[in-house]
Amino acid sequence: MPPIGGAILLIGGGKMGGALLQGWLKAGVPSEDIYVVEPGDEQRSALGRAGAGHVIASPDELPPGLTATTLVLAVKPQLMDDVAPLYRGQVSELTLVLSIAAGKTIAGFERVYGEDTAVVRAMPNTPASVGRGATVLCANANARAEQRTLAQQLMRAVGEVFWVEDEGLMHVVTALSGGGPAYVFLLIEALADAGAKLGLPDDLAMSLARTTVIGSGELARLSSEPAAQLRRNVTSPAGTTERALNVLMREDGLQALLDQAIAAATERSRELGR
Ligand SMILES: NC(=O)c1ccc[n+]([C@@H]2O[C@H](COP(=O)([O-])OP(=O)(O)OC[C@H]3O[C@@H](n4cnc5c(N)ncnc54)[C@H](OP(=O)(O)O)[C@@H]3O)[C@@H](O)[C@H]2O)c1
Numbered sequence: 001m002p003p004i005g006g007a008i009l010l011i012g013g014g015k016m017g018g019a020l021l022q023g024w025l026k027a028g029v030p031s032e033d034i035y036v037v038e039p040g041d042e043q044r045s046a047l048g049r050a051g052a053g054h055v056i057a058s059p060d061e062l063p064p065g066l067t068a069t070t071l072v073l074a075v076k077p078q079l080m081d082d083v084a085p086l087y088r089g090q091v092s093e094l095t096l097v098l099s100i101a102a103g104k105t106i107a108g109f110e111r112v113y114g115e116d117t118a119v120v121r122a123m124p125n126t127p128a129s130v131g132r133g134a135t136v137l138c139a140n141a142n143a144r145a146e147q148r149t150l151a152q153q154l155m156r157a158v159g160e161v162f163w164v165e166d167e168g169l170m171h172v173v174t175a176l177s178g179g180g181p182a183y184v185f186l187l188i189e190a191l192a193d194a195g196a197k198l199g200l201p202d203d204l205a206m207s208l209a210r211t212t213v214i215g216s217g218e219l220a221r222l223s224s225e226p227a228a229q230l231r232r233n234v235t236s237p238a239g240t241t242e243r244a245l246n247v248l249m250r251e252d253g254l255q256a257l258l259d260q261a262i263a264a265a266t267e268r269s270r271e272l273g274r
Contacts, residue, residue, distance in 0.1 A: 001027040001153050006069030008154075009062075009090055011083060013038035013047045013055070016100055017074035019129045023157025025051050035062060059086050067092045070150060073099040073109075080104050084112045091117060096147040098154060100124055102174065103272060106140045106167060118143040120151040123173050124158065126181050133159030134177040138167045175265030183261070188213050 001024070008029065010017055013036045025031060031053035038044050039057050047055045056062065068090045075083050080101050091097065091113045099109060100122045109119045120143055124135040135155040139148050148163075155161045164173065188209045195205035220227060235241045248254045 001029055001157065006033070007066060008034045008070045008072060009066070009068035009087065010034060010036045010072045010074060011087065012074035012076075013043050013052075014040070014074065015129060016124060017072070018043065018047060018050065019131075019133075019158050020072065020074065020100075020154070021047060021052055022050050023131060024154065027153075027157045035066070035068075037062070059090075062090065066090055068095050070096045070098055070154065072154065073097070073101060073104075075101065077101040077103050080108075084109065088113060093117075096120060096143065096150055098122060098151050102178065103269070105273075106138065110140065116142055118147045120148065121167065121170065122151070122155055123170055123178055124155065125177050128158035131158055134162070134180070135159060136162050136164055136170065136173040136177065138164050138170060171266045171269040172262070174269045175262045179265050183258075184213060 008024070010021060013021060017036070017038070021034065021036060024034060031051055034052060035054045035056070036044075036047055036052050037056055037059055038047060044055050044057065068087075071087055071091055073080065073084060073087075080099075093116060095113075095117070097109050097113055097117055097119045099119070102123065104121070106119045106121050109121075110117055113119075118140065120137055120139045122135050122137050124133045127133045128135065133155075135158070137148075137151055137155065139151065143151070152161050152163075164170065188206075191209035191212065192202070192206040195208060196202050200208070216230075220230060223230060225233070231245075235245060
């Protein structure tokens with residue numbers, strides 16, 4: 001990662017904040033440029049072991065006069081309204097505010113830090129904890145090109161990064177990639193269950209289902225072919241896979257189910273104001 005040229009202030013060093021910190025250190029961000037505020041004793045010890053330079057329990061311990069180049073907000077959404085205002089003093093007109101909190105809108109941060117503040121909202125997902133996340137970013141008009149690039153670099157440290165310009169699409173993003181890992185884990189469970197019902201020992205069925213999903217994901221990642229072609233590559237005419245796909249791809253099959261599932265999650269996200 002190119003030099004950030006200033007302080008990153010990370011608020012909340014839990015699962016996602018901790019993963020980000022590790023990603024940044026691995027990408028070469030100097031630890032002395034990162035300040036982490038984290039009230040949990042255990043988390044603070046873990047962050048210290050991971051190589052964080054400054055790990056403190058409260059904003060009162062920040063160096064006086066510190067202005068953040070980037071303020072990264074990584075506390076639970078329900079705490080955000082109380083926590084975000086505590087860092088007004090560290091935000092200047094040059095600061096990028098980057099929030100990873102599900103459902104917290106750009107307008108909310110503009111109200112806290114000022115209408116002219118550069119804000120980027122991020123929606124990562126849990127594979128970020130192993131550096132393989134999918135993060136979608138959405139910026140306000142105040143975010144300059146270099147701040148958008150900075151936000152992208154900071155999230156790139158935990159996986160792939162994509163952009164949407166319309167913040168309303170974050171509901172669909174939440175439904176698709178936010179919840180997506182759960183659907184894939186369900187696929188592993190369901191494949192294993194189906195195999196076990198037809199006589200495979202439970203542990204063998206689970207190992208096969210898990211390894212197949214992992215291997216297929218890796219193949220999709222490394223191959224230049226689109227998913228539909230990779231599927232066709234496994235499907236010989238009149239063979240066994242085709243028989244299964246005839247069931248999965250019928251009108252009320254997997255696509256219809258996923259249409260309903262993603263629409264339901266999108267609707268729930270809207271209800272929650274997320
Ligand atoms: N995990 C994911 O896969 C995922 C995916 C998408 C978005 N996100 C977003 O990421 C954010 C963090 O989620 P998470 O899963 O990392 O949660 P988490 O593990 O609970 O991390 C949040 C951390 O914030 C700390 N904290 C509490 N009050 C604080 C305060 N006043 N100042 C600074 N830190 C404080 C918590 O400490 P204590 O535990 O001691 O209270 C905890 O370590 C959430 O807004 C969530 O919506 C997470």
